[in-house]
Amino acid sequence: TLDSSTSLRIAVQKSGRLTDKTLNLLEGIGLKFDDYKRSLLVKCRNFDVELLLIRDDDIPEYVEDGVCDLGFVGANTVAEDEADVTILRGLDYGVCRLSIAAPKAGDIQSAADLNGKRIATSYPVLTRKFLESKGLSADIVTLSGSVEIAPRLEIADVITDLVSTGGTLKANGLQELETIFDSETQLVKTNKPLSEGKQALIEKFLQRIEGYQKAEKSRYIMMNAPESAVDEIKDIIPSLKSPTVMPLADNGMVAIHTVITITTFWDLMENLKDAGATGIVVLPIESMIA
Ligand code: ATP
Ligand code: MG
Structure with missing residues (x-):
């Protein structure tokens, strides 16, 4: 049964690297919100939209399930979740890459040296796909955070982690060997059927984003x-x-x-x-x- 409401629900990271830039974009296209710091579900004052503020890891699933119609989330998160959603737009913020990094001056100097090694990562799916594409076999140790200290703790020999400037790697005595995934923020849409009202609203929303992106450049x-x-x-x-x-x-x-x-x-x-x-x-x- 089709959801008859026309109000668009959009998932946005509650508090993190994507939060301010996403809210700036939404305000930039003319949407006004009351105090979004206090509530998880925030109504837009002048557009038929509400924001659901959640952890970024939850966004692909919420959009896939149709709990949210749209979501702003890193391509890395969408790809790692293998989420069944439609990518509407790439947005040029939250730009980073998933890279392999190894201790400086260690015996692992390129991806080819990974065979039989242990790789710590928060991105087991993308890491496994990379290994398979290169015909390499290594053990993946999944960690939910602080991956960069895994080699020092001898939990793993190398890591794959998100990098933007490379500062965190350097501070932990690691060197970047190879990029395995390039990422940016994506606007994703649910594949669940949407009412005509919602579809029309999404069209309008996309047009505004296009105008904003053009103007920005x-x-x-x-x-x-x-x-x-x-x-x-x-x-x-x-x-x-x-x-x-x-x-x-x-x-x-x-x-x-x-x-x-x-x-x-x-x-x-x-x-x-x-x-x-x-x-x-x-x-x-x-x-x-x-
Ligand atoms: P949450 O509490 O919502 O789960 P988080 O700690 O998982 O937050 P952030 O560190 O805020 O997530 O990163 C959110 C997204 O920002 C990443 O998934 C990625 O797409 C993007 N990003 C851009 N640059 C970096 C970077 N240097 N390190 C990590 N993520 C980055
Ligand atoms: Mg997260």
Whole structure:
């Protein structure tokens, strides 16, 4: 039987690395929440959405079971759980990798040396799949946390663990040997049947996220330049097809306004200045719709 309610329930990590960034994203797309620090189930004030704040390990299962319609969770957690959910979007936060790490200057210097060794990990499924794909056999010791001290405690010879900067590994005398899984936050959806109302709401929700992601990567730029430099400036900024060009009170000067992606912008700055652009202003964009 189809759930007739239209209110979307979204699982978010209660307290951890993904929490603030996920809540910022939700607020960035215009959702407003009352005091989410105090309650586990938080109603959105202006959108038919409620958040369920839980441990990240529980999110894939809650979404798989349809307790939550959507969830924001690390790809590592989704893959480890082998959860039956649909991945709607990859989101560029919570970026990390599951890597093999071994004691520095030990006898294990590459993945090929793993045969017959003991590997401590909180990710037995992903680790086993990696070993199988390489035709290696090793014993997996599953630990729920503090994996990085396992070699020193002689519980294991090597570990696989999540790494972002590598600082934790270094602090524990470990060196990274190989990445076995690249991860980022994912927005996942239940595969349980959803009411039409909910499906429509998810569409709307996704459109807002797309607008937010596009805006995050874009900047509104304004500059002044001699009118004679407009063609050269258009050549410098390839994405700039038809910028807004407005005459200034000063003779022969114009103001140019356009939107560009940040990845290209800083490299172009010098060229713009050389072309005669002055008073270059770069502004963030809140959202880009269509
Ligand atoms: P919970 O109490 O919710 O179970 P946790 O301790 O399991 O929290 P966190 O350490 O908050 O989880 O990490 C949540 C997610 O953040 C990870 O599953 C991973 O996707 C991502 N992440 C990004 N960088 C790192 C990192 N350096 N170490 C661990 N996780 C990271
Ligand atoms: Mg967890």
